Amino acid sequence: MSALEFVTPPPGLSPHTSFSLDEVEGGGGLFTLTAADDPRVRLFAVDPGAVVDDYSPTLSDAHVADLGLAESADARVLVVARMTDEGIGVNLLAPVVINRRTGVAAQVILEGQDLPVRALLS
Numbered sequence: 232m233s234a235l236e237f238v239t240p241p242p243g244l245s246p247h248t249s250f251s252l253d254e255v256e257g258g259g260g261l262f263t264l265t266a267a268d269d270p271r272v273r274l275f276a277v278d279p280g281a282v283v284d285d286y287s288p289t290l291s292d293a294h295v296a297d298l299g300l301a302e303s304a305d306a307r308v309l310v311v312a313r314m315t316d317e318g319i320g321v322n323l324l325a326p327v328v329i330n331r332r333t334g335v336a337a338q339v340i341l342e343g344q345d346l347p348v349r350a351l352l353s
């Protein structure tokens with residue numbers, strides 16, 4: 232388990248900013264993000280390398296500064312996953328970015344990048 236502190240609440244999860252990140256055993260890169268003060272507030276995230284080829288988002292200078300990232304290796308990127316009528320979808324346009332050293336996190340919107348909000352996994 233890792234403790235995370237979001238710079239602002241993730242969309243739809245206000246006012247929560249403190250979360251735990253837990254890997255789902257046997258989940259192949261699947262994680263849960265659970266609000267520290269309310270375990271009913273939870274979302275699923277996945278390591279994009281486990282489900283999407285060639286995903287390499289570019290963070291803005293503002294995102295890098297907000298997260299205190301000194302180098303690219305400090306960033307851990309996860310994408311939010313959810314069940315839809317069509318199957319499991321991931322949001323590639325708004326990944327969760329975590330500073331591995333500090334636990335500071337944000338769900339960022341990638342500007343100027345042609346990525347889908349809902350990419351269905353096959």
